[in-house]
Amino acid sequence: MNAQQIEQKPVIKRESKNKIRVDFERTPLKERLKARFLNPYFLGKIIWWIFRMVLMVGISYIVLFPFFTKIAGSFMGPNDFVDVTVRLIPKTPSIDIYRGIIEELGYWAKFRNTFVLSLTCAVLQTLVCALIGYGFAKFKFKGRNLLFLLVMLTMIVPHQTLRLSMVMGFNYFDIFGIVKFFKGGGIELFGYNIKDLGEGVASFFESINILPDEIKMFKYTKELSNGRTREDFKLILKITENGINLCNTYAPMILLSLGGLAFKNGLYIFLLRQFFRGIPDELEESAYMDGSGTFRTFIQIILPLSIPMLITVFMFSFCWQWTDQFYVNMFFITEQPDMLVNLVGIPASLKKDYAGQDLYYSAIRNTCGLMIILPLVVLYAFGQKFLVQGIEQSGLAN
Amino acid sequence: MSNEVNTVAVDAPKKRRKIASLERRKARAGWLFVLPFLIGFVVIYLPMIYESILFSFSKIHSGVGGYTLEFVGFANYKDALLVDPDYVQTLVKGLQQLAFDIPAIIIFSLFMAVMLNQKMAGRGVFRAIFFIPVILSTGIMETIASMDMNQSAMEEGMDDGSGQSAADQLVSSMDLQRLFSSMKVGTEIVDYVVTMINNIYGIVNRSGVQMLIFLASLQSISPAIYESCKIDGATAWETFWKITFPMITPMILVNGIYTIIDSFTTESNLVMTYISNAYSKAGGRELSSAMSWIYFMIVILIVAVIASILSAFVFYQRKSE
Numbered sequence: 166m167n168a169q170q171i172e173q174k175p176v177i178k179r180e181s182k183n184k185i186r187v188d189f190e191r192t193p194l195k196e197r198l199k200a201r202f203l204n205p206y207f208l209g210k211i212i213w214w215i216f217r218m219v220l221m222v223g224i225s226y227i228v229l230f231p232f233f234t235k236i237a238g239s240f241m242g243p244n245d246f247v248d249v250t251v252r253l254i255p256k257t258p259s260i261d262i263y264r265g266i267i268e269e270l271g272y273w274a275k276f277r278n279t280f281v282l283s284l285t286c287a288v289l290q291t292l293v294c295a296l297i298g299y300g301f302a303k304f305k306f307k308g309r310n311l312l313f314l315l316v317m318l319t320m321i322v323p324h325q326t327l328r329l330s331m332v333m334g335f336n337y338f339d340i341f342g343i344v345k346f347f348k349g350g351g352i353e354l355f356g357y358n359i360k361d362l363g364e365g366v367a368s369f370f371e372s373i374n375i376l377p378d379e380i381k382m383f384k385y386t387k388e389l390s391n392g393r394t395r396e397d398f399k400l401i402l403k404i405t406e407n408g409i410n411l412c413n414t415y416a417p418m419i420l421l422s423l424g425g426l427a428f429k430n431g432l433y434i435f436l437l438r439q440f441f442r443g444i445p446d447e448l449e450e451s452a453y454m455d456g457s458g459t460f461r462t463f464i465q466i467i468l469p470l471s472i473p474m475l476i477t478v479f480m481f482s483f484c485w486q487w488t489d490q491f492y493v494n495m496f497f498i499t500e501q502p503d504m505l506v507n508l509v510g511i512p513a514s515l516k517k518d519y520a521g522q523d524l525y526y527s528a529i530r531n532t533c534g535l536m537i538i539l540p541l542v543v544l545y546a547f548g549q550k551f552l553v554q555g556i557e558q559s560g561l562a563n
Numbered sequence: 564m565s566n567e568v569n570t571v572a573v574d575a576p577k578k579r580r581k582i583a584s585l586e587r588r589k590a591r592a593g594w595l596f597v598l599p600f601l602i603g604f605v606v607i608y609l610p611m612i613y614e615s616i617l618f619s620f621s622k623i624h625s626g627v628g629g630y631t632l633e634f635v636g637f638a639n640y641k642d643a644l645l646v647d648p649d650y651v652q653t654l655v656k657g658l659q660q661l662a663f664d665i666p667a668i669i670i671f672s673l674f675m676a677v678m679l680n681q682k683m684a685g686r687g688v689f690r691a692i693f694f695i696p697v698i699l700s701t702g703i704m705e706t707i708a709s710m711d712m713n714q715s716a717m718e719e720g721m722d723d724g725s726g727q728s729a730a731d732q733l734v735s736s737m738d739l740q741r742l743f744s745s746m747k748v749g750t751e752i753v754d755y756v757v758t759m760i761n762n763i764y765g766i767v768n769r770s771g772v773q774m775l776i777f778l779a780s781l782q783s784i785s786p787a788i789y790e791s792c793k794i795d796g797a798t799a800w801e802t803f804w805k806i807t808f809p810m811i812t813p814m815i816l817v818n819g820i821y822t823i824i825d826s827f828t829t830e831s832n833l834v835m836t837y838i839s840n841a842y843s844k845a846g847g848r849e850l851s852s853a854m855s856w857i858y859f860m861i862v863i864l865i866v867a868v869i870a871s872i873l874s875a876f877v878f879y880q881r882k883s884e
Contacts, residue, residue, distance in 0.1 A: 217678060221685075224675070225692045227764055231708065297600045304593025312597060315604060321866065322612070323828035325835055326855035329848050330614035340606050424603015432772070432821070434600075439779075459592040480698065488702030491830060506703045527712040534707040538699050545698050549691045553778065 235535050238528035239263065246521030246528065262532045265512030272508065272536060279487060279505040280540075282415050287483035289422040290430060291475055297425050298437030299463055303449065313438075320431025324491070332495060335417040339408030380404065417496045418486075428485055428492065433478045440474040440555070441467065473555030480548045484541050509533045619852040639853035650837065650854060657834040658861070661826055664766070667759045668822050669815065672770035676777035677807070697771030705831050769826065773818045780814040781807065809878040816873045820866055827862045834858055 176188040192200075201207070233253065242257035250256075266272055301313055324331065339345055380402040403410045411417050421427040425434060444467065452462040468475070490506040501507055509530050517525065594601075619639055621632040643650050679690055700708070759766065784807065792802045826832060830839070838858065842851035 214683075217681070217683065221678065221683075221689050224763075224767060225689060228692055228695055228767055231711070231764075235711075293599045297597050300593050300596025304589055304596065306590035306593040309593065312601070316600065319604070319608060321824050321863065322859060323835070323855070323862075325828070325830075325839060326852075326859050327611050327615050328839075328842060328855075329618050329852050330611045333614060333618075334607070334611050420607060421603075423599060424607050425600040426603050426608055435817075459589075460595075463596075484698045485701055488699075488704055490703050490706065509703070509707060524712055527710065530707055530710055534704055537703060541699055545691075545695070549694065550687075552694055552775070553690055 232535075235531040239532035239535055241528060243515075243517055243519070243521065243525055246524040247519070261515065262529055263536070265515045265529075266508070266533060266536055269512035269514060270508055270510055270533075271503070275503055275505045275508055276540075278503050282418065282493075282504070283483050283486040285415070286418055286422045286427065286486045287479050289419065290425070290427055290433065290482040291479045293423060293425045294430055294433040294478060295437050295468070295471070295475060296463075298434045299441050299467065301434070302438045302441035303446070316425075316431050316434050319426055320429070324428070328495060331417070332412070332498065335411045335420075335496060336498070337405075337408035338411045338416075344404065344408050412496050412498050413500055413502075414496075418492055421492075427482075428489060429481070433482065437471075437474060437478060440471055444470060471555075473551040475555075476548055476551040477555035480544065480552065483544065487541055488537065505537045508537060615852055616856065618849055619856050622849060639849050640857065642850055643854045643857060647841075647850070647854075650841075653834055653837045654858065654861070657832060658865075660833060661823070663755070663758065664762075664769075664826055665819070665822050667762070667766050668770045668773060668826075669818055671759075671766050672773035672818065673777050673811075673815070675770070676774050676781055677803070679774070679778060680781045693767070693774065694771050696768040697775075700768050702830075705829075709831070769822075769829075772825070773822060776814055776818055776821070777811060780811045784810045812877045813879060816870065816877050819873055820870055823862070823866055823869065827858075 175190075178186045178188065180186050237253045237255065239262055240258050240260065241251070241255040242259040242261070244257055245251045245255050248256060297316070301309065301316075402414070411420075418427065422430075448466060448470075449462050452466050453459075457465070488506065493502050493504050493506055510533070511526055511529055515525075515529060519525075617632065620636060621634050622638075624631045624633065675693065679686065679693065788806055789802060792806060797805065827835075829835065838851050838854050841847045841854060
């Protein structure tokens with residue numbers, strides 16, 4: 166098969182009046198396939214493809230398998246847990262576990278509370294972090310790098326380290342002694358109170374007592390156990406000389422979100438900063454030319470451009486707030502918060518003392534977990550394409 | 564004549580002032596944008612840090628309307644380091660685990676990001692699956708997973724009741740050891756790889772954000788560079804080490820720091836669990852405060868050391884203007 170042979174002239178035959186047949190000297194099919202598929206390049210590619218597929222499918226399996234077992238377990242009846250032959254497919258399928266969780270553990274009330282808190286926090290965090298990230302990305306001002314270092318610092322110091330002072334800080338919430346001052350506590354500096362100066366001074370400062378002892382909001386009628394109703398308030402803030410008691414409310418988490426200090430907000434600020442940096446400056450410059458202010462440019466030009474990234478950040482903050490148990494349990498000291506993270510438990514009707522008890526209870530807890538993350542799965546199904554898209558557009562390397 | 568001189572003399576400073584004011588206005592706008600953080604930091608965060616340090620040096624006496632502090636010096640720190648029987652041990656164990664986890668997470672997430680960046684069938688599906696743990700396996704789900712007993716029971720042929728998850732047994736470590744010993748590499752590496760593979764579920768779970776960041780930086784490498792490499796006859800292997808790797812070194816630094824912080828601060832971390840157990844014990848609040856400050860100082864030290872080591876290897880592409 167050398168080149169000369171291939172370049173032979175085609176043989177032309179006249180078959181009929183209007184038809185001719187041209188016969189080329191062609192390499193046989195077998196040879197051609199051999200040349201195409203039996204070379205090291207192609208083989209390498211095939212092997213790589215198989216290796217990659219196996220790896221991908223394997224890791225997907227690792228990720229998904231815990232969910233499979235949880236789902237399988239959630240549909241099993243109590244007897245399936247003593248039966249050794251039952252693996253993933255239940256023999257006596259039932260939805261008792263789901264019914265028990267929804268009816269007895271108060272799923273919907275917890276769902277509503279968690280939803281309100283997560284949505285509030287996620288929206289606030291997304292917007293605040295976008296503002297902060299934009300400020301760091303597009304404006305040059307003195308102390309910018311130092312300030313960004315502080316952002317990183319808030320991320321490095323684990324909130325568990327600050328746990329005690331967070332609880333204390335929000336239990337007796339006061340900004341630079343303003344509450345203390347208006348509650349008649351005088352002014353305190355470095356452990357010395359101005360009231361110590363004398364009797365007259367003290368009585369003067371004590372007369373500045375203009376704050377109420379309690380702030381009550383969100384009136385509702387509570388049904389008591391004996392059938393009567395009583396008027397109660399959803400939000401009661403007690404104010405003392407030491408500050409406002411913000412614990413047992415959502416206020417601490419909202420305040421942290423407003424300051425860009427909540428869980429992993431440093432990461433969001435970093436991601437958004439990188440994203441905004443990737444947006445060409447000319448865009449804003451032309452907007453400024455047309456007489457738009459910086460803030461308006463941000464709202465009308467920049468934010469619509471960064472929707473994928475905003476959705477990514479929103480998704481992170483929403484989901485992480487949704488499954489968070491640290492903050493919720495930290496700030497609710499005296500009462501158990503009615504949140505989904507406290508859903509995990511065994512419904513009374515499913516309590517059963519038998520050989521498979523441990524596995525059964527474990528399955529019930531797993532089902533609680535599934536019920537908790539179910540809304541997040543829906544959110545993720547819609548939002549996952551933005552996750553990669555948002556990050557891809559950010560051009561992080563620059 | 565005098566008129567002309569006047570206009571020049573008036574115009575010039577006016578012009579200069581205008582430029583300065585635009586810059587200043589932009590700087591002011593910048594401050595305005597970061598104001599939420601600044602206020603939050605000064606009003607909420609700084610007092611918290613201050614108080615936390617203060618608490619770690621004192622004893623709290625809670626009263627009806629508030630609390631009083633009694634300064635006790637380094638007593639809490641002494642308690643944590645010298646009196647508490649398990650703290651130092653836990654600390655060392657936690658750090659060991661970390662020294663193992665962090666390279667594993669970085670290598671794995673980089674590898675997966677390179678994989679997910681290639682064109683292949685079902686890429687979107689794989690991406691969606693790989694990022695599931697970031698979103699779903701956090702907080703309460705971690706706690707539930709740690710109590711889970713069904714998973715091992717449902718895995719075929721390993722009903723040994725040891726409570727280990729299915730992924731733990733993915734590869735028989737004996738097989739691997741045999742494979743590696745025939746390759747004549749050190750036992751340390753063998754142990755490392757075996758543990759890494761047995762921990763794969765945890766590693767996959769914790770490398771989501773890192774994968775995202777790597778994926779993003781891979782996307783931002785100009786395809787023109789790859790094209791010219793291909794034309795010059797570079798293999799995929801060479802392209803990776805000569806182009807891809809140097810281009811993403813800045814992100815290796817970022818991810819390294821992020822991973823350290825993340826693994827140090829997750830609730831499933833050994834030391835963190837220990838500290839939060841100490842917190843809930845009677846009178847242990849100040850002690851846990853001191854413990855976490857010791858821990859934090861170590862974290863900072865490690866971050867600083869690793870950041871300075873890594874940043875020596877970071878390659879920054881100079882932007883061509």
